Amino acid sequence: MSAIKGFSVPNFDFGTIFDIQRKNIEAFTAASQTFSQGLQTVAKRQSEIARQQMEQFQSLLTTAAPTAKVEDNLVKQADLVKAAYEKNVSNARELQDILTKVTTEASDILSRRVVASLDEIKSVAQKPKTVERTAKAA
Template sequence: MTKNPFFDIDFTKIAADYKIPGLDVEALVSAQRRNIEAITAANQLAFEGLQAVGRRQAEILRQTLEETAAALRDAVAQGTPEEKLAKQTDLAKQAFEKALSNMKELADLLAKSNQDAASVISARVTASIDEVKSLLANIKK
C-alpha cells in the first residue's frame, strides 16, 4: 500500500505561519483530532452493529431451516387430507408470524446500532461547538 503524503503534513506549523492573534493552533488541531477519533469510534460501533445483525441473521436462517425440516417431517406423516391441510395452514401462519418477529428484531438491532453511532457523533458535535466558542472568545480578547 502506498503511503499517503497528506498525513506527513504538520498542520500546526502551517497554521502558526498565519499568526492570527489569540488563535490557539494546538487547541484547533487537538479538536480536529478528537473529531476524527469520534468518527472512528462511530464507524467502529456501526461495524460492530452490522456484525451483530449478520450473526443474528445466520442464527435465524439455521433455526428456520431446522424448523422447516421438522415441519416437512410432520407434513408427510400419516393423517387425513383435512388434518394435513389444517397442519399446513397452521405452519404457514406460524412461519409468517416468526418472519415478522425476526424482521422486527433485526430492525431493532440496526436502529440501536445507528443510535449508538449517532450519539457518539452528536456528543462530539456538541463538544466541538463549545470548543469553537472558547477559541473565538480567546481571539476577541
C-alpha cells in the first residue's frame, strides 16, 4: 500500500467535458435542422418548377400548331426549345444556389463548434488539478 501513497492523478473537470459535448450535440442538431430546412426549400421549389413546366407544356401544345411553311415551323420550334432550355438552366442554377447556401450554413455551424470545442478542451487540459491519493493505514 505504501506504493500508492503519494500517487497523484489528474482531476479533470468532467462537468466541463460534459458541457463541451452538450454544446457539440446542440451544434450538430442546429446544423441538421438547417440542412433539413434547406432540403425542404429545394423540394418545394422543385415542385413549383415541375408545375410551371407542366403549364408551359400545355401552353406549348396550344401555341405550337404547325403552319404551312416548314421554315416557319422550324423557327418556332427552335425558339420554343431555346426558351425551354434557358429556363431549365436558370432553374438548375437556382436550385444549386439554394443547396450551396444551405450546405455552407450547416458546415459553418459545425466548423465554428469544432474550433470552439478544441479551444475548450485545450483550456481544460492546460489547467489540470492533481489530487494526491493517500493510502489508508491498514
